Amino acid sequence: MSAIIELKDVVTFYDLIIALRSISISIEQGSITAILGNNGAGKSTILKTIMGLISRQPSKGDINFLGGKIAGIPTEQIVRLGISYVPEGREVFSELTVKENLLMGAYTRKDKKGVKKDFPWIYNYFPILKEKENQWAGTLSGGQQQMLAIGRALISRPKLLLLDEPSLGLSPLLVKEIFNIIKAINKEGVTIVLMEQNAKMALTISDYAYILENGRVGIKGPSVELLEKKEVRELYLGIYSGSSRNRYQNIKKK
Amino acid sequence: MFDFVQMLVSGIASGSAYALMGLAMVIIYKTSKIPNFAQGEMALAPSFFAYMLIDSYHLPFYIACILTFGFSVFLGCMIEIIVLRKAQKSNVLGMIIITIGLEMILLGFVSWKFGAEPKSMPFPISPYDSIPMKDLIKGTDLIIGTLELFTFTIALILMIIIFLFFKFTKFGIAMKATQQNQVIARAMGINTRRIQMMTWAISSFVGCIAGLLVSSITLHPYMMWDPMLKGFSAAVLGGMASLPGSIIGAYIIGILESLFGGYISIEFKSVVSLMIIVVVLCIKPSGLFARHYIKKV
Known part of the structure; x- marks a missing residue:
């Protein structure tokens, strides 16, 4: 399998503030890739940089989409390429x-x-939209608006779909529904990049994941492996294995 | 009864010109949040352009009109490209000052080129033509000026076209989308710069038609000042961002002004529109027809 989009050492600034410090990410064609991280880790910035929505950024690095450079070209053209x-x-x-x-x-x-x-x-994916046409x-x-936002992105028949926190502010039931739809869309051959704070959900449906820390890629790997990794479990999934809780208690006792 | 209906008719006629000016301002305000105070002079310049074509180059009126439409579109595009696109970083107040500056530049240019004395536009319909209507309502005769009827018809056609454009064409909807959220509009693949430019072009064109209609009665450098102010009042009355609102506002102002002039005082006729603005802004600051939408989180 080949990469549909590749970010090589991308650096992005908001005026004088650095938001991405040399990010390299490669996304496989036909996969679901999750990019996780806390607030301010740079998740949204990656997407905005790819879309060319931050003027004169990325300041360094390359973004290749299907073999062609897209860093620095106007957003309208990036959309036309199929993102x-x-x-x-x-x-x-x-x-x-x-x-x-x-429309x-x-x-x-x-x-x-x-x-x-x-x-x-x-409308087949989101029957409610047909009703409220x-x-x-x-x-x-909120949930219906999220569906509309996904539908609006999907109707351009993209090759690559970038989703920025689709679970934000939705009830757990709705989150599940949205994620099922994302999976179904992926089955139709659309490559998906998913930015999420809901790490558990994102890791369950994705094939590969990157975890960002302060504008850098901290941990990366196949999602199945990350789900098992101790530091991921503790820091992002909130699952503590026995030993670490003991250690914390030890510190407290001192 | 006769007087009343007659005043109503002339109110509707002047309301039509205000409505076009109001529409032109609202179209720009909707996409760029700038009340364009240069609107009047952006209509003035094409009117004098038409006058020049007819007077100096002896072109037939209709050909001159078509060329003038082209000129107004060009003027709108140029103002957007040369001035406003460059000024995007300044705030709204700065932009307003820029439009006032543009207004003065255009006004100064027209005065310098053509002089301040009134001229007469060789308009095919003179203000003195009229269609008498006998026995319209139970034995009352009514005189409708041909020019008034013409103004009203043109305005109506233009309004319908604008309405259809914003409702049913992809480009019109894209204009509304750009106005609501420029960044996301770009992410949809909409070339928002071109949209902005087209906004100014369309608005300039609508204003130009208003200018030509006004110039049929009077043609001098300050002729657009009054319609512009009334159009602006109409736009404010309608909530500044609502196309139908500005049209209704314009007719309200036109009719009230005409009635005020007829029954109370002809000298203070022009004050009516400003009085209406003050009253409306005190009672309902968002305008009569503003549909303010509260964003859901």
Whole structure:
């Protein structure tokens, strides 16, 4: 299997503040890759850098998508290459209808008939959107907005789908539903990059994972292995094995 | 009864011109959050351009009009590319000052080129043509100016086109999307810079038509000052970001102004619109038709 997108030593600044310090990530075609990390570790920044949404960034490093360099080219063109982005906190166009939102997702597509045919495909994943087709997106609930955001990204028929914290602010049941849909989308051949704080969920559905710490890649490996790794379990999954709790108690006793 | 209906009609006619100015301002405000105070002069310059084509180059009126439309679109694009795109980093107040500056530059240029004395536009319909309507309502006769009817019709057609454009075309919806969230619009693959430019072009075109309609009555460098102010009042009345709101606002102002002029005082007619603004902003600061949406987390 080959890499669909590769980040090589990418450095990104927000003005004078460094957000990514030499990040190298390679994502396999057809996989689900999870990128985990705490607040401020640089998860969203990676996606924004890939999408070219931070002006004049990355300041160093290369991003290759399907063999071509995409670092520094305008966002509109990156989207046309087949990358689609679900932003953190949904960010649907609240004063456009659900249908119009989806239409904007398909903005880059020239085949009108194909877009029309894809509406039922999206509604198949998210039946609720069909029901609320002509309602303003701002009137939807948080979960429905998340579905709309994913549908809006999907209708451009991307090769690579970038998801920024799709579980944010959703009930556990809804999170499960969304993650099942993400899996199903992946089965159709769309490569998925998933930024998550919900580490357990993300590690269960992903094939490979990176854990970011302070703008660097800390730990990486196949998700199954990371799930077993002690430091991951303690720091990100909150599962303590007996020995470490003892150690903590020992410290306390002193 | 006769007087009242007559005043209503002339109020609707002047309301139409205000509505176009209001629409032009709202279109820009919606995408860039700038109240464009240069709108009046952006309509003034094309009007004088048309005058120049007809007067100096002896072009037929309709050809001059078409060229003028092209000129107004070009002017809108240029202002966006040369001035506002470069000024993106400054805040809203800075942008407002820039539009006021632009207004003065355009006004100064037109005054310098054509002089301040009033001219007359060779408009195919004169303000004195009229269509008498006998026995319209139980024996009352009504006189509708041909120009008034023409203004109203053109405004109506343009409003319908704008409405359809924003409702049903991909480009129109993309404009609304850009206005709501520029970053995400870019992430959808929308070229937001081109959208911004087109916004100014469309707005300039709408303003230009208002300018041409006004110039049929009077043509001098300060002619757009009053319609611009009324259009702005209408836009504020409608909530600044609502297209139908600004249209309704414009007709309210046009009609009230006309009635005020007829029954109370013709000298203070122009004050009405400003009075309405003050009252509305005191009672309902978001405008009469603003649909403010509270974002859900």
